[in-house]
Amino acid sequence: MRRGRYWCACFSLTLIGAVSAQNLPDGEGRSTVAKVCGGCHEVSIVASQKMSRPEWADLVDQMMDKGAKATEKEVQTILDYLSTHFGKK
Numbered sequence: 001m002r003r004g005r006y007w008c009a010c011f012s013l014t015l016i017g018a019v020s021a022q023n024l025p026d027g028e029g030r031s032t033v034a035k036v037c038g039g040c041h042e043v044s045i046v047a048s049q050k051m052s053r054p055e056w057a058d059l060v061d062q063m064m065d066k067g068a069k070a071t072e073k074e075v076q077t078i079l080d081y082l083s084t085h086f087g088k089k
């Protein structure tokens, strides 16, 4: 029975991951954000914020300190995406 439960937990984790990525609006950079920012917490934590580009840049820096992995190019893509969809007006 143990083994059955393990599979079950694994399956629901995958489902949660897929659902939370859908909280992000469509657009260039969406998959990069889902990949880089969805590893430690749900990406919905990202979608709940509204910040200016410099503020996002600060936050992404903080996430890199915590261990987020992205190339310089991916960081730019992420910042473009975040400031377009979750920017301060």
Ligand code: HEC
Binding pocket: 033, 036, 037, 038, 039, 040, 041, 045, 046, 049, 059, 060, 063, 066, 067, 068, 069, 078
């Ligand atoms: C290596 C793990 C890791 C990765 C990857 C990561 N984060 Fe985080 N993030 C954290 C931790 C740890 C916290 C703080 C604990 C919490 O609130 O869950 C956090 C918190 C946050 C918060 C809430 C901050 C607040 O002050 O309320 C936001 C927004 C956020 N992350 C955005 C991002 C974005 C955008 C990315 C992608 C660039 C990202 N995270 C990638 C670990 C990570």
